[in-house]
Structure formats: structure tokens, C-alpha cells
Amino acid sequence: MFKNYFLVTIRNLLKNRVYSFINVAGLSIGICCSILILLWVFDETSYDSFIPKSDRLYQLMVNAEFDGKVNSWNSVPLPTYQAMKDADVNIKNAVVTNWGGEHLLNVDENPIMKEGYYVGEEFLEMFEFPLLYGDAASVLDDASAIVITESTAKALFGDEDPINQIIRVDDKSDLKVSGILKDVPSNSSFEFDFLIPYSQWRQASPWVVENEDNWGNYSFQVFLELNDPANEEAVESSIKNILIEHGEEDLKPELFLHPMLRWRLHSEFENGLEKGGMIDYVNLFTIIAVFILIIACINFMNLATARSERRAREVGIRKSVGSRRIDLMGQFLGESIFISLMAFVIAILLAQLLLPLYNDLVEKELAINYTSGLFWLCSMSIILLTGLIAGSYPAFYLSSFQPVKVLKGKVKVGKKASTPRKVLVTLQFGFSILLIIGTIVIYEQIQLVKGRQLGYDQTNLITVDFTEEIGKNYDVLKQELLQSGAVEAVTRSNSSITQINSNNFVGWPGKPEDQRVIFTTIATEYDYAETMGIKVLMGRDFSRDFVSDTSAIVINKAALEIMGLEEPIGTQLDLWGDKRTLIGVVDDVMMGSPYQEVKPMFMILDPDWTNAVSIRLTKGRALEASLAEVKDIFSQYNAAYPFEYTFVDEEFQKKFTTINLTSKLANLFAILTIIITGLGLFGLASYTAEQRTKEIGIRKVLGASVLSIVSIMSKDFSRLVIISFLVSAPIAWWLLNMYLERYPIRTEVAWWIFPITGLFALTFALIVVTTQSLKAAQANPVNSLRSE
Structure with missing residues (x-):
């Protein structure tokens, strides 16, 4: 059978x-x-599902009230690390880490830049990244240790055994390889090439030691391992008010747990949820x-x-x-x-x-x-x-x-089956129309956001990571760069202009007691506005002509609007318990998400708080030649590090990665959906023409023109496309408006998108159907009527 x-x-x-x-x-x-x-x-x-304890691991996060709502973030004060160990019996372990970043690893004058973390000694016991060599319980115990991945070991030591070999890190610390990890999978929330013990971080950075008792500096990551995930609510309840108990009462901060298996897919919060x-x-x-x-x-x-x-x-x-x-x-x-x-x-x-x-x-x-x-x-x-x-x-x-x-x-049977076929064709075109409308709206959203005013000039602007060696030679480095002719301006700051690394609160005259507004914080030196191409709207930027600028402050237009100061220049603002004189107001600069309004921002003169050097290359000169000159100068004053830089405009484009991916995939699958629909419509139209061969023959004998026959055959399919458009258009409008709600800065679903999409779908259907209709209409009626 x-x-x-x-x-x-x-x-x-x-x-x-x-x-x-x-x-x-x-x-x-x-x-x-x-x-x-x-x-x-x-x-x-x-x-993160490859991690054995992934269902028991959590990140410690904070909910706090400011800007008129509950805000959530994943940075906490350093003292919470030790506090968690004794906070609840259901907490099996806790670990602290920094935020990761590139560091220089050097073996036998073979320097390479690799991504790594400073982590507490408990890290590998908790996260259990597979070790090829070493014991997770002890491999990070020694402050002079370093654990590297298999590919990093290959890059540094070739085929030699790397265990107990010395790696010079950031040209200042000699660390001994104590363990080898398998390369971290690409589907990991942690991406790194090496791990260095937190105890080494304490030795290398006095700032870390200073913050071990500071409950007001939210600059660290802390992770917890619970005995049982069923105890999550009980642990949250017991740790909820720890920050308030240690004096952090202004923002009413509450600690909560974010499960590891939700880090990737559920990373956004609104009003604490x-x-x-x-x-x-x-x-x-x-x-x-x-x-x-x-x-x-x-x-x-x-x-x-x-x-x-x-x-x-x-x-x-x-x-x-x-x-x-x-x-x-x-x-x-x-x-x-x-x-x-x-x-x-x-x-x-x-x-x-x-x-x-x-x-x-x-x-x-x-x-x-x-x-x-x-x-x-x-x-x-x-x-x-x-x-x-x-x-x-x-x-x-x-x-x-x-x-x-x-x-x-x-x-x-052909006629009997026509109604279900019509319903199915209508569904096909309905979904195709929905996808086409969606791709147009997403494109409009991308164009809207990319077309926003940046508030600075990205042309020929590059960023170089700050190092201690740059810090020692900064003044002479800057001078030589400017004298080379390849560079127009140089400055340094606590973050590149495409990032926000710090937020703080500022007081001003007339500020309501219950108003809490978070300000983007930029610590910089001289020439910041000039280098970035930021327009000074009132007053001035920091200047070497004014010694008092060390206690001055500059704000942006968004901050001025919130403060409501009629005569801002000369106003005394409260910052960290000290008074600072407001000397200037600059235009709003888009440093954070391009989908949100620009946040209020202030700048202070603090050259010691530096993470990035920004360089404006001379316009009108060949970029390659300018970069080669800049590289030569950096090789003199930052010799231990390879010269690596990023163009600001390229870094800015990374903010659109997710929506660009959505747009590309939606475009691709919309096209493929149309192709599939077209194939089906072609087959159905071909069969319909075949079924109506004798009818067409009779009509032609009676004098019907080719155009009238094509029109008759196309009418039914046109009606189906119109019905599918009328059904899918309002659904598309509702779904896309719901999708766009995630963006504070968003486009409108314009009315013109719908008729254009409907016309395209109708034209496409008519072209497919007409090819078969013409074939039938131009056939010799003698052949179709011979048997009658």
C-alpha cells in the first residue's frame, strides 16, 4: 500500500x-x-544557559525615585559586596566585578589588547566557566594571579605551557598565569579574554579602597548565588532596604534581584518593573x-x-x-x-x-x-x-x-473550493501588506532618529583610550599633536562623547525640596567645547585665563530649562556639598540613547578624572596621512600601547544596531513573503485561466477584446487584494503604534504609507495575474472550442 x-x-x-x-x-x-x-x-x-548554576545566579540592582519616576540600574555601592555575604542565610555566595574593558597584555615584547574583568575570588566558583587548568576555588585567590582563555594563551605563548608564566598588564603589573579557561561562548553575558583578582584591583587603584566604605558611589557590579531560586522573594525582602539603612535615604533606593536567565531578553525596566x-x-x-x-x-x-x-x-x-x-x-x-x-x-x-x-x-x-x-x-x-x-x-x-x-x-470541485481559496489568498496578501507597512515605518523611525541634531560635530573626530602613560605625558603630547598640523584640537574627559559614564545630582536656587533630577556628568579639561564642536549659548567654556575655573561649572540647555534660571551666569550651584559658579551654558549634546530626549548635563574641570582622549583631525587633509602622524606621536609618549582609536561617527552608529537589524530582517522577510505569495498567485491564476479556457474562447468568438478578458479575470483577484488591505491596514496601524511606544522619540505612522502599500500590493497582484490572463486571452479560440 x-x-x-x-x-x-x-x-x-x-x-x-x-x-x-x-x-x-x-x-x-x-x-x-x-x-x-x-x-x-x-x-x-x-x-547564559550553558552555565550550570544559571537558575540560581542574580545581579543586584537598584530601584530609586527621581526624574518623576522609579528608575532601575545595575550599579551598586562597593560595600554591598561584603554586606550581601551576611545579609541572608539563603545567599550562598556573592561576588563583585568591575565593568570590564580593554587592557594591555605583554609577553616578550608581544603586546596585545584584550578584554578582561577584575573579579572577586568567588567568580569562577559561582559562574563555573569551564577551566582547562586550575581549581575554580583557588585560582583567583592570589593578588598576583591572572586567568586567561585558551585563545589568549595561544596568542601570547604559542605552543608553550602558559601556567606560571608572567604577563605584564597595562605596563605596570606583572601577573602569573594561574589558570586556563575555555574560550567564552558567544552567547554569554560576560565576554572576556582574561580575569584578574579583585585583590589586585585594590592594590593597583587607591580609588577602590576609598570606596569600600562609601555607600553613595554606585559604580560596581555585585552578583549573588542563592541556595535555591525558590527563595528569591524572601532574599529580596531581606535586602530591600540595606541602602536606606546605611544612610541613602534621599532617593528611597531599594535593592532587588535580576535573574541571570533574564539578563539578555528582559533588560529594560519602566517604573521599577x-x-x-x-x-x-x-x-x-x-x-x-x-x-x-x-x-x-x-x-x-x-x-x-x-x-x-x-x-x-x-x-x-x-x-x-x-x-x-x-x-x-x-x-x-x-x-x-x-x-x-x-x-x-x-x-x-x-x-x-x-x-x-x-x-x-x-x-x-x-x-x-x-x-x-x-x-x-x-x-x-x-x-x-x-x-x-x-x-x-x-x-x-x-x-x-x-x-x-x-x-x-x-x-x-473547482467552484466548490473557490471560497476557501479566496480566504487563504486574502490572508496571504494581508500578512504581506502588514510586513511592507512595518518595514516602511521602521525605516521612517530610523531616519527620524538619525536625523536628530547631535549638538556636536562628528567630522574627523576620533577617541583614544586614556592610559597612565598618556596622563604623565599629556601636556607635551597635546602640544606636539597641535603643532603637527594633523590635529585641530585635543581634549580629555571621563567618557567619550558617545557614552555617559557618570550621573549626579545638582542643587540650584529655588529648587523644590522634593524634586530629584539626575544630571549627566562630564569631567573634562580645557578645550572640550572647541574640540567637540559644541556651541556655547551663554557665558564661556573653561579657560586657562581663569584660575577659579577649578570651582566652576557649565551646564547644557536642558539643565537650564529644568532650573528655570533667568540670569544663569554667575549663579551658585550645589555639587557634592560645595558651591560652584555657573560660568556657561552649552547646546544640548546627544551622548546617550538617540531614542530619548537629551538629559540635563553639567561639566566640571577635573583633568584627573579621565578615561578618554578626543582628537579633532584637521579638515581638508588626507585622513590616512593625519592618522599616521598622530600614531607616530602617540608611539613616543604612549610607547607600551599599540595605537588604537575609534571614529566617533562609527561608534555612534552602534547605537542603531538593534533597530537596523530589525529593519534589515523585516525587509528581507517581507521580500521573501512577497515572492512566496507571488508563486502561489501565479499558480492559482494559471489554473484559473486553464479552467476558463472555453469561456474565454466563447467570449472571443462573440467579439470580446483581449483587454476586456484580462479585466474580467483580474477583477476577482483585485477584489481579494483590496479586502486584504482593508483588513490588514488597521491591524498594522495598531501593532506599529504599540511597537513605537518603546521609543520616547518616535515617528508617526503616516497616512500616506497605507495607500502606497495598498497600491503596490494591487499592482504586484495584477502583474502576476495579467501574465496568465494574457496568455489565455491571446490563445486561439478554435483550439478551446474544438470539442464542443
Whole structure:
């Protein structure tokens, strides 16, 4: 029986090559899209799941009231690290870390820059990153130790045994390799090439020691391991008010726990509660994958039912010789599952070929793991579900034919099946229209945000990480850079202009007692506004001509609007318990998220608080030549470090990574959805033209023109597109407005997008249908009427 079913399936596929191609091609593209999307989704949802204790690990976070709402952040005072160890019996362990960053590692004059963290000795016991050599319980105990990854060991020592070898870090500390880690997986929240003990950080940085008793400096990360995740609420309750108990009462700060398995997908908070994050994109693209697959299945259903008249006699004969309806259903479902299997094999080949391009697009290293049991389980599920969904309606429909009527030729199945086909085509176009509208709106959102005023000039502006050696030679370094002619201006600050590294509170005359506003904090030296190209609106910038500028302050326009000062210059502002004289007001500068309003900001003159050097290259000169001169000068005064820099405009573009990815994927899958829909529409239009051959022949004999015949055949499909537009347009408007709510700075869903999209969908459908209508309308009526 199965052999017979298989032979019938092959015979039908070969007999109807065009329709077989459309079915297999549509399903293949749909399954390929779904595989690629689900690879990305699986990678996003698998973050940190490789860590054995991931369900028991948490980051300590803070909720606090200011700017008129509850704000959440993941930096805490350093004393909370020790406080957590005794805070609750359900806390098994706690660890402190810095925020990570690049450091210079040097072995035998082979300097390389690598990413690393300062971490407490408990880090590897808690997070259990796999060690190839060393004991997690002791490998970070020695202040002079360093733990490196396998690839870092290879880069520094080649094939030599790295254990107990010495690495010079940042040209000032000689650390001994105490352990080797496997390379950290790409789906890890922690990305690093080495780890250095917190005790070494204490020795190298007096600032750390100074903050061990400071409950007001939120500059550290603390992580907890619980005995049992079921105790999360109890622990939160016991640690909630620790900051308040240590004098931090102004902001009413409350500690809470953020589970590790939610770090990647649920990273955004609003009024103290989780408010999505990457999970929104995971859900969005999962839905797109499902709908693309459904659209491909709709093609199969449409063509199978449309061509059911060709198989009506087969059903009648089988039933007349004793086949039961369930046998026929099994045959038709088996055929669709076989076609689904063929399509899946082709889809896998397509996906494998497209993976390099797709990885470049999504900036990941995704791969199909053929050795994974989960892969084969998902594959079988896709094949069976696709086959069953695509074949269910044709199976039920074809198996319902009555043999007596069929064999007498009294069943006109094509007309009977027209209503379900129309509904399915409407669904296809509805989803295509929704995706097209979505891609346009996302593009408009990107253009709106990218078109905002930056408040500074990104042209020829580069940033170099600050080092102690630069600090020692800064004045002479700056002088030589300016004298070289390759540089117009130089300054230094506590962060690059594309980042915000510090926030603080400022008092001003007339400030309401209950008003709490957070200010972006920029510590800089002279020439900051000039180097960045920031416009001074009132007063002046810091100047060497004024010794008193060490106790001065400059604010931005947003800060002035909040303060409401009528005569701001000369006003005394309160900062950290001291008075500072307001000497200038500068234009708003977009340093943080481009999707939010610019926050109030103040600048102070503090050259010792430096993390970045900003350099304005001379305009009109060749960039490569200018950079070569700058590199030569840096090699003299920062000799231990390789000259590495970032262009500010390129760094700024990284703020659009997620929305750019959304736009690219939406564009790609919208195009593929249209292709799948077009394939199905082509097949359906071809069949419709074939069914109406005799009608067209009679109309032509009676004098109908080619144009009128094409118009008649196109009318039904046009009506379906119009209905799908009327249904999907309001749904698209609602969904996109809900999507845009995540952005404080957002575009409007413009009315003109809808008619343009509707016109495009209608034109596309008419082009596809017209190709088949013209073919039928131009045929010789003698051939179609010969048998009448």
C-alpha cells in the first residue's frame, strides 16, 4: 500500500511539473526563512544557559525615585559586596566585578589588547566557566594571579605551557598565569579574554579602597548565588532596604534581584518593573517565522484544492474498489508530508548556503548543529507540522467526494473550493501588506532618529583610550599633536562623547525640596567645547585665563530649562556639598540613547578624572596621512600601547544596531513573503485561466477584446487584494503604534504609507495575474472550442 501511495505521489509530481515546482519552491523558501529566523531566536534565548548554576545566579540592582519616576540600574555601592555575604542565610555566595574593558597584555615584547574583568575570588566558583587548568576555588585567590582563555594563551605563548608564566598588564603589573579557561561562548553575558583578582584591583587603584566604605558611589557590579531560586522573594525582602539603612535615604533606593536567565531578553525596566528588551524582538521574529511558514502552506492548500478536479476520478475509483475515507486521507496527508520532506531538504541546503551572508547580517556566528538531537526533533516537527497543515484541507476535501457523482462527471470541485481559496489568498496578501507597512515605518523611525541634531560635530573626530602613560605625558603630547598640523584640537574627559559614564545630582536656587533630577556628568579639561564642536549659548567654556575655573561649572540647555534660571551666569550651584559658579551654558549634546530626549548635563574641570582622549583631525587633509602622524606621536609618549582609536561617527552608529537589524530582517522577510505569495498567485491564476479556457474562447468568438478578458479575470483577484488591505491596514496601524511606544522619540505612522502599500500590493497582484490572463486571452479560440 505504501509503495502504491509513493508511486502515485511521484507520478502526480512529475505529471504536474509547474505546480509541483511552485509547491516545493514555496515551501522550501518558507522553511528556509523559518530555519534562519529560528537559529537567531534559539541563540538569543540560549544566553547564559550553558552555565550550570544559571537558575540560581542574580545581579543586584537598584530601584530609586527621581526624574518623576522609579528608575532601575545595575550599579551598586562597593560595600554591598561584603554586606550581601551576611545579609541572608539563603545567599550562598556573592561576588563583585568591575565593568570590564580593554587592557594591555605583554609577553616578550608581544603586546596585545584584550578584554578582561577584575573579579572577586568567588567568580569562577559561582559562574563555573569551564577551566582547562586550575581549581575554580583557588585560582583567583592570589593578588598576583591572572586567568586567561585558551585563545589568549595561544596568542601570547604559542605552543608553550602558559601556567606560571608572567604577563605584564597595562605596563605596570606583572601577573602569573594561574589558570586556563575555555574560550567564552558567544552567547554569554560576560565576554572576556582574561580575569584578574579583585585583590589586585585594590592594590593597583587607591580609588577602590576609598570606596569600600562609601555607600553613595554606585559604580560596581555585585552578583549573588542563592541556595535555591525558590527563595528569591524572601532574599529580596531581606535586602530591600540595606541602602536606606546605611544612610541613602534621599532617593528611597531599594535593592532587588535580576535573574541571570533574564539578563539578555528582559533588560529594560519602566517604573521599577521589567519592560521587555530583546524578548520583544524574539517574539516578533518568531511570529514572522510562523506566518511565513503558514503563507507557504497556504500556497500548497490553494493549488491542491484548485487542481482537485484532476484527482476526483482517482478518488471515485479508489472508493468504488473499497478504499475507506481514512485511507484516502492518509494518502493525501502522506503526499503532503513527502512534499514537505523534499522542501525541507532543499531548505536546509539553501540555509547552509545562505548562512555566511546571514551571519554577516545579524552579526553572529550561527551554525546548524546536525549532531544535536534537538535539531532533528525540531526538523521532524517542522516537516510533520508543515505537511499536516498544508495537506489537511486538501485531504479532508478530496476524500469527501462521492464516487457515484464523481464517476458520472457531476462534481465541479473547482467552484466548490473557490471560497476557501479566496480566504487563504486574502490572508496571504494581508500578512504581506502588514510586513511592507512595518518595514516602511521602521525605516521612517530610523531616519527620524538619525536625523536628530547631535549638538556636536562628528567630522574627523576620533577617541583614544586614556592610559597612565598618556596622563604623565599629556601636556607635551597635546602640544606636539597641535603643532603637527594633523590635529585641530585635543581634549580629555571621563567618557567619550558617545557614552555617559557618570550621573549626579545638582542643587540650584529655588529648587523644590522634593524634586530629584539626575544630571549627566562630564569631567573634562580645557578645550572640550572647541574640540567637540559644541556651541556655547551663554557665558564661556573653561579657560586657562581663569584660575577659579577649578570651582566652576557649565551646564547644557536642558539643565537650564529644568532650573528655570533667568540670569544663569554667575549663579551658585550645589555639587557634592560645595558651591560652584555657573560660568556657561552649552547646546544640548546627544551622548546617550538617540531614542530619548537629551538629559540635563553639567561639566566640571577635573583633568584627573579621565578615561578618554578626543582628537579633532584637521579638515581638508588626507585622513590616512593625519592618522599616521598622530600614531607616530602617540608611539613616543604612549610607547607600551599599540595605537588604537575609534571614529566617533562609527561608534555612534552602534547605537542603531538593534533597530537596523530589525529593519534589515523585516525587509528581507517581507521580500521573501512577497515572492512566496507571488508563486502561489501565479499558480492559482494559471489554473484559473486553464479552467476558463472555453469561456474565454466563447467570449472571443462573440467579439470580446483581449483587454476586456484580462479585466474580467483580474477583477476577482483585485477584489481579494483590496479586502486584504482593508483588513490588514488597521491591524498594522495598531501593532506599529504599540511597537513605537518603546521609543520616547518616535515617528508617526503616516497616512500616506497605507495607500502606497495598498497600491503596490494591487499592482504586484495584477502583474502576476495579467501574465496568465494574457496568455489565455491571446490563445486561439478554435483550439478551446474544438470539442464542443
